[in-house]
Structure formats: C-alpha cells, structure tokens
Amino acid sequence: MAVQTTFNFDQMLSNAREAYGEELLRMADEGLSFVFTYTDNVAMSTAAGKMIQKYPDRCFNFGIAEPDQVGASCGLALAGNVVYSQVFGPFLPLRAADQIHTDIAYNDVNVRLIGTHAGVTAGGGPTHNDIADLALYRAIPNLTVVVPADAGQCVRTIRQSYDFEGPMIIRINRGGSPDVYASNDYEFVFGKAIETLPGSDATIIATGSCVYEGMMAAKKLQEKGYSIRVIDMHTIKPLDYDMIAKCAAETGCIVTVEEASINGGLGSGVAEFLMENGYHCKFARVGLPDEFALLGGLEEVYHYYGMDADGIAAKLTRLLG
C-alpha cells in the first residue's frame, strides 16, 4: 500500500539543507548529547549556524580541511560522542575517501557524515559536482548510506540516526525542493524502501530528490494511460533487494533515477541484483552519464541529461515501447 504523498508541489517547497540543521538544533535544545564538526561552509545565518552559535562547546570548525575533519570526527566518536559532521558536496567523498573508508567505516564509529550539495546541485561545474560518491560508498563495507527524498525525510533521518549503531552517510542533494510526502507519519526504516505510488506497468526506483521527478514522470505517463509504480529507495546501502525483486516480478520493467554517475550507484546496484537473480525485466538507468557535466543552470542540467520528469517519462515510454 502506497503512503500518502502530495502532488501539490508548488505549495510544499522546503529545504533539506536547512532542515538538517534545524533538527540538530532541536535535538540539542532537547538535551541530546552529540557533537558537530564542519568545514568553513556553514553560514551563521543557517539553522546549523545558529546551533554553532548557541552551542559553541560542541561544534568544531576544521577550516577547509575535510580529511582532518573526518579523521577528527572518528576521534570524537571514539572519545564517546555521537558525531554529526557536515561537508560540502564532492569534498566529502573525494577529499576524505580514505578517512571515510579507514577512520569511519573500518574503525566502525558512530559518525553521521552529512554530505550537502550532492550531485550537481552546488552548481559551479564539475569541480563542485558530487557524482562519484554513491559508487564509492557502495564499495566501502560497513557504511549505511541514506539519501532523503525531501526535507521532512531528512529530518527523520537525522533524528533516527542518533540511536543508530555504526557509521552513516546522509546525502542531501537539493536545497529547496518539493516535498514528496504529505505528512511525516509514514513508516520510515533505514534499508526499507517505500512505495510512493502504486502501479503495474513499470517501476521507477528513485533516490533523493529524484523521487519527486519520478513521481512527476509517473503522473505524466498516467495521463497517457500507463500505470507506473514509484519507489523511494532512500537507503542506497544496504539496498532493499526484496523491494527490487517484488517490482521486477510484478511490473517487469524498471527505471532507476539518481542524481549521481550512472556508474556504480543505485542503477548499478539494481542491475547487479536483477542479473544475478535471473530477472528478465526491461531495465534502464537515469543519471549522469560518464562525462563531466556541462555547465548550466540546475534545471537545464537536469533536462539536458534527461533527469527531470520529461526525461524520465521519455525513457520509460521508449522502454515500454
């Protein structure tokens, strides 16, 4: 049974990048004990900035030095603290890959690494595009990787991660983006994907803010008479293989959507599972191709690479033939 979602997107814009800080501030106000590390990119006008000002003893700025920040986050966790750590875009997976692998995952510490501006959402071209992270994270043992679909889910991820045992990556791609969920009382369990729209002709398995684009694509195809299921695969590691199997068996056609390189991320994970388990279903991946993304406005980049609702619908239409 699908959870209640909203198509009334225009009225439901909210900002996951703000939401994580607001939730941390709430948690601190409630007396929950944790520390926060960050690089020199958290503006004091943001919610996270307000937390830093209100609770300076527990917030540590590492300047522009992500490896040091992530390594020190390991030490803070080993000293008995729950650690939230925010890094901008590609500088988390690319600069601090060794620290994520060795200090956080191998040392198995309670650090939640919050990567903001994931995908192409930072703008500014390939130096600021975070496209290789999902492939990297999928290959690192002992990581749990969550990509919230909207601001409300981001808040729930931050809150639920407090008691989570082990390392976690929380990947936030868009800032201001439409809410997928009408309310926040749905069941949300790490590793359990959510059916946001029922359907029987094909399945869109999307992650992060791509869930919204997937919903819009399904709506467009609905108008053409197709019944398209949409899955919010908010946890990229571990993937919900039961849900993938169910969708393959019931709809026979899957399109994955992610704001990351199509190599090694969600689409690759779904394809590996389908092939290894003998599912002969139609399949396509939507995401960034194997090239450095062209320079342009965010919506233009999405459109160019077929990652918006039109692009997803077009790909699905071709696949359904």
Next chain:
Amino acid sequence: MPDPITAAEIRELEDKAYKLRKDLLTFSTRINMSHLGGELSLMDMVTAIYYRYLNYDFSDPKWDDRDRFILSKGHCSEDLYMIFADKGLYTIDYIVDHFETLTTAQFGQHSNRKYVPYIEISAGSLGHGLPIAVGYALGARYRKKNYRIYCVVGDGELAEGTNWEAMMAAAHYNLGNLVLIIDKNGLSMTGFTKDVMNIDPLDERIRAFGFDVRQCQGNDMKSVCEALDALPEPDFATPRKPVCIISNTTKGYGVDFMENNWKWHGGGLAKEQLAEALASLEKKRSGK
C-alpha cells in the same frame, strides 16, 4: 610532575626494551611479516610509555579516563603485540596462531581495534592517527576528561598532508593534552627521508605550526624518560599549546645489519638470520 626517574628505573626499562626487541626478532621469524626497521627504532619510546607513563588499566581497556596511545604508524603494531604478550595478555604462541589466519585472525601487520581491545585505533594507512588524536582531545575536553593523548607518527609519514592539517587544528584549539611523538628515524620506505621528501628543519616547522616542540634521543632511555617526565600535567580546562616530542632514533636500532638500512623497512627476519640478529642486539646492550 612524577618523581624524576632514577638510574635503577632507567636500567629496568632498558632491560625491558632489550627483552621486547628479542621477543620481536624471534616473533618475526615465526610470522615472516614485520616492519622491523621502524619497530626497532620505536621500541624504547613505547616501552617507556607502556611501562611507566601511560595511565592505563589492562584489566579494563575501555576505562573512560585512560590515557590514549594512538599508533599512527600502524605498521609498527608488533611492538605493541610484544608488550601485550609481556604483560601476560596473550602468549606469543597465541599471537602467532592468530596472526593473519583468516577467520581466526586477531593480529595483523597493521593494528586493528576490533580484535585487540588494547588497540585504540585500526590503522595502517598513514597520516590518520594525528587527526583522530585531535578529535580525541576535543572529545575529551567536551566531556571534561583529563587524560593524555599520545600519538606516534613516523617521519616519513609526515609527508602526508593530513598531519599538517591536524597540527593546525591542534594548535588552533589549544589541545594541551595532546602529545605528538615523532619517531624520527630518518628513513622512509625506499631511502633516507631527506632524499625521499625532506622534512627538515622539522622542529622549526612544527614550532611554526604552534606546538611546544621538544627533542629527545629516542634510543636512549634516559633521554626518552626525561622528555616524558617533562610533559605538562593533563588539564583539559587550561588552553595551552600541544606538545611535540621529536624522538631522534635509528631505524633498525640494535641490530647492526638493519641499522640505517631502508631494506629492513618491511619483511620478516629469516630463521637463519635470527642468531646473528640476537647476537648483535646483545652486543649493543652489553656495550652500554
């Protein structure tokens, strides 16, 4: 400040370091996987720390107030295994039987905290220990804990930029409970550090990064102990400079054919070389 160390106590520690070096060389012939050069250069320092200075209870390795010893040059973990064996926590036979043995492995060339509770961090990749130590020191201050964080870094390892990021942070946050110890044996994996990537003048550089820099002769127990005796008392509430001890050592110390020879960075000691190595070690000891 602890009481100044006596000549008899120094002699005792020297005897212990000698015994641990013998254990290490013998152990190395059994597993054939070691990093003897750096392990031998470091042995006096870790002996002094573990047998005199570290505030640590081996019966309670998770004790929250314990001093932390972080071995950033994780490839020298066999020094620690020999200490753990000497302390009666494991027999050397047990370590050999659980050394990189797949499903029964607890010990490896690089330290792993998951399988050995007396190890603070899983390490191996270089340039990781000091940032973690910085986090530890910040975390201790946040939790109002008064313990010391010792972090041993190799001199070749200092080419890794994360060390300098962490030094900046340690000084920025006035982490006076952090003690960075550099095992400056002058050799990297394939040659002299000055030829591979020069780090000198090291004292000036680290001082410029905001540390209280001291020096000792790292293979002279008296000098090592004097440096450790002179450390300021841990005091989380007082912001002050972190301390760096540059421990000037000889790679492969104690075994003449290993000393200052980069070829002994990695690899084990062959059984047929053991007698010669032990004889060399004994000669060095009796020459003191």
